[in-house]
Amino acid sequence: MSTANDASDTNSEKTNHIPGIYNYCDRWCERCPFTSRCLNFEMSEEKFGDLENTDITNEVFWQRLSETFAETLGMLKEMAAEKGIDLDSIELEDDDDFERRFEDPAVVHIISHMAKSYIAMVDEWFDSHVYIFEEDHPEFKAAVAADSAQSPPDEDTITLIDSAEVIRWYQHQMYVKLRRALHSFHDEKTDDELDGYPKDSDGSAKVSLIGMDRSISAWGKIITFFPEAEEAILSIIAHLERLRRRTETEFPDARAFVRPGFDE
Secondary structure (H helix, E strand, C coil), rough: CCCCCHHHHHHHCCCCCCHHHHHHHHCCCHHHHHHCCCCHHHCCCCCCCCCCHHHHHHHHHHHHHHHCHHHHHHHHHHHHHCCCCCCCCCCCCCCHHHHHHHCCCCCCHHHHHHHHHHHHHHHHHHHHCCCHHHHHHHHHHHHHHHHHCCCCCCCCCCCHHHHHHHHHHHHHHHHHHHHHHHHHHHHCCCCCCCCCCCCCHHHHHHHHHHHHHHHHHHHHHCCCCCCCCHHHHHHHHHHHHHHHHHHHHHCCCCCCCCCCHHHC
């Protein structure tokens, strides 16, 4: 018996649509480089602009943001070195009792706990710095002016507002995707038919990991606008980096999961 997805995928074969591309995306259509090839997007939009040009612009946006990832992690390691902290061996807690709290499947998993803690950290930081994003605030004006001076007017750049939007978009989604990954992983353990096939847990975890990567890069951009907040921001990045490492340990095959369209 055919399903709705089967019908959609069959229709996709007759068009330029990528079958199933919407299954492991981050739902941020405005920033997606594949809207012109997504049947779900087409069905939800009444009017279309020049989707292909929009897709190219979005692809450039994510490429530019990703360029700050290694630089941001470098800043984090420098700060850790100054404080005598080894990030390569750091753990959330050294207490074995803390780790054992999360061994029972009925109890929230440690990475889920950490993702939820990150949500609170982001809210606290933005609540404490809400004035920064007021257009008439001196710090906001200075940040925008400095950014404009450093970049040619015709060059695509990642702005302060862009960075904040990235952080806010993935803030809750990472937690949601990790919860789905953990639930799927629990179900997959009893499903022998999945052996050798791509797993939903890995796909969901990968979407969350991408959110972590992009959020780390966005926080790195925020630092360039407000260097006086560097230590507070790097503390948030450190928490996110620990979450990223733990997620990769929990789902070692997640990075290798091939999402339709995005990773092909």
